[in-house]
Amino acid sequence: MFRKKLIAGNWKMNKTPADGAALAAELVTLIGKLSDVDIVVCPPFTALEAVGRTLDGSIVKLGAQNMHPDASGAFTGEVSAPMLRALFATHVILGHSERRSLFGEKDAFINLKVLSAFKNQLRPILCVGESLAEREAGSTLKVVQTQLEAGLEGVSKEQAASLLVAYEPVWAIGTGKVATSDQAQEVHGFIRGLLTKLFTESVAQRVRILYGGSMKPANAPELLAQKDIDGGLIGGAALEARSFVELVNAAAAAK
Numbered sequence: 001m002f003r004k005k006l007i008a009g010n011w012k013m014n015k016t017p018a019d020g021a022a023l024a025a026e027l028v029t030l031i032g033k034l035s036d037v038d039i040v041v042c043p044p045f046t047a048l049e050a051v052g053r054t055l056d057g058s059i060v061k062l063g064a065q066n067m068h069p070d071a072s073g074a075f076t077g078e079v080s081a082p083m084l085r086a087l088f089a090t091h092v093i094l095g096h097s098e099r100r101s102l103f104g105e106k107d108a109f110i111n112l113k114v115l116s117a118f119k120n121q122l123r124p125i126l127c128v129g130e131s132l133a134e135r136e137a138g139s140t141l142k143v144v145q146t147q148l149e150a151g152l153e154g155v156s157k158e159q160a161a162s163l164l165v166a167y168e169p170v171w172a173i174g175t176g177k178v179a180t181s182d183q184a185q186e187v188h189g190f191i192r193g194l195l196t197k198l199f200t201e202s203v204a205q206r207v208r209i210l211y212g213g214s215m216k217p218a219n220a221p222e223l224l225a226q227k228d229i230d231g232g233l234i235g236g237a238a239l240e241a242r243s244f245v246e247l248v249n250a251a252a253a254a255k
Contacts, residue, residue, distance in 0.1 A: 001205040001206070003205075003206070003208050003230045004036075004037065004038055004208075005036070005037045005038070005208075005224065005230055005231045005251035005252070005254060006037065006038040006039070006040065006164065006208050006210060006230060006231035006251075007037055007038075007039055007040075007231050007232055007234060007244070007247050007248050007251050008039075008040040008041070008042060008063060008091070008093075008125060008164075008166075008210065008231070008232070008233050008234065009040070009041045009042060009234050009238025009239075009244055010042050010065060010093060010096070010212075010233055010234065010235050010238060011041065011042060011043050011044060011047075011065075011238060011239060012044075012065070012098075012235060013044055014044070014239055015043055015044065015047050015239070016046070016047065017046060017047045017049070017050035017051075018050070019047075020043045020044075020047035020050055020051045020054075021047070021050040021051055021053070021054045023051075023239070023241055024041065024043075024051045024054040024055055024060070025054050026241040027039075027041065027060060027241050027244065027245065028054065028055065028058040028060060030241055030242070030245045031058070031059065031060065031245060031248060033059065034059065034248065034252060035059065036251075036252040037231075037248050037251045037252050038061070038231075039059065039060045039061065039248060040060070040061045040062070040063045040090070040091045040125075041055070041060060041061075041062065041063065041238070042062075042063035042064060042065050042091070042092075042093055043062075043065075044065065045064065045065075045079050048062065048064060048084070048087045048089060049087050052087050052088050052089070056088075061090045061091060062087070062088060062089045062090060062091070063089055063090065063091030063092055063093065063125070064079070064084045064089050064091070064092045064093070065092075065093050065096070066079075066092070066093065066094070066096070066099060066113075067079055067080060067081050067083075067084055067092050067094070067113060067116070067117070067122075068080050068113070069081075069109070069112035069113045069115070069116040070116070071116075071120075080116075081116050081117055081119070081120035081122055082120060084120075084122060085120055085121065085122065089122065090122065090123060091122065091123045091124075091125055091164070092113075092117050092122045092123070092124055092125065093124075093125045093127065093166075093233070094110055094113045094114055094117065094124045094125065094126050094127065094151075095107075095110040095113075095114075095126055095127045095128065095147070095151055096127045096168070097127060097129055097168055097170045097173060098173075101131075101170070107146065107147055107150030107151055108150065110126070110150075110151050111150055111151050111152070111153050111154070114126060114151055114152065114155060115154055115155065118155065118159045118162075123162050123163070123164060124163060124164065125164040125165075125166050125210070125233065126148070126151050126152070126163065126164070126165050126166070127165075127166045127167075127168050127212065127233070128143075128144050128147040128148050128151070128165065128166070128167060128168070128191070129143075129144065129147075129167055129168040129169050129170050129212070129213070130143040130144065130169060130170060130171075131143075131170045131171060132170070132171035135169065135171060140169075140187060141187070141190050144167070144187060144190065144191065144194075145190075145194060148165070148191060148194055148195075148198075149194070149198065152198060157199045157200060157203050160195070160198070160199045160203050160207065161199075161203050161206045161207070163207050164207070164208050164209075164210060165191055165195075165207060165208075165209045165210070166209075166210040166211070166212040166233040167184065167187050167188055167191060167209060167210070167211055167212060167213075168211075168212035168213050168233065169183075169184075169187075169213045171213075172213030172214050173212070173213055173214065173235065174214065174235060174236065175214065176214055177213075177214060178213060178214045178215070178216075178219055178223075179211075179213055181222045181223050181225070181226055181229075184211050184213075184223055184226060184229060185226040185227070185228060185229060188209045188211070188226065188228035188229050189227075189228045191209050191228075192204050192205075192207070192209060192228050195207055208230035208231060209228055209229065209230050210229075210230060210231045210232055210233045211223055211229050211231075211232050211233070212232065212233035212234075212235075214235070214236075215232040215233075215234055215237065215247065216237050216243070216247075217237070217243055217246035217247060217250065220232065220246075220247050220250040220251070221250050221253070221254065224250055224251055224254035225254055225255070231251055232247060232251070234247055
């Protein structure tokens with residue numbers, strides 16, 4: 001089944017509103033009307049409005065990096081799905097390894113966020129992946145299975161069809177290390193098989209699975225050529241317009 005490639009940029013804790021708007025404007029100019037690839041940028045919360053205004057009318061979609069599962073309440077420092085929707089965000093990254101490792105987010109809490117995202121017409125980018133110790137212990141597939149099954153508890157087949165999954169080997173994030181194309185494809189194929197069991201074959205074939213571990217212009221073509229790698233969740237290379245657009249172009253060229 002044909003799945004349109006998707007390249008998402010996770011800006012993490014970088015870019016002021018002015019810096020973010022400038023980067024977004026450069027992206028819009030460089031990307032133009034390219035329609036072969038879906039493109040999402042995920043600025044920090046403070047830059048969402050400015051970036052969203054800049055992207056208005058372009059093909060680039062706006063995403064957030066996280067959210068709280070509740071719609072409102074006494075949750076100091078948090079942001080809800082309705083708040084993101086009010087800024088015209090369409091996507092949200094959930095369960096990123098940095099949220100799991102640095103902020104102690106557990107699968108059950110991430111699952112609540114996934115359910116809330118769907119309820120509020122946001123497309124979740126659910127991140128799963130193993131640490132270096134887990135890979136060396138041979139636990140990669142077990143870890144990924146646990147995170148995926150727990151993160152998708154209660155999700156319907158209809159909802160799952162619009163899900164995005166990002167496989168991010170934690171040991172390859174911001175380290176310069178990259179899973180080989182064979183290593184990445186093995187896990188992506190395993191994830192698609194799990195989605196088939198959880199939902200159906202037709203749903204699993206519609207879900208796009210992104211690779212999120214130090215994808216750069218140099219390694220992107222080989223990774224994107226794998227049959228179950230449908231794009232990338234990009235960190236460092238998303239902070240500079242030309243390197244990000246090179247990845248978009250690599251995705252457009254991938255068969």
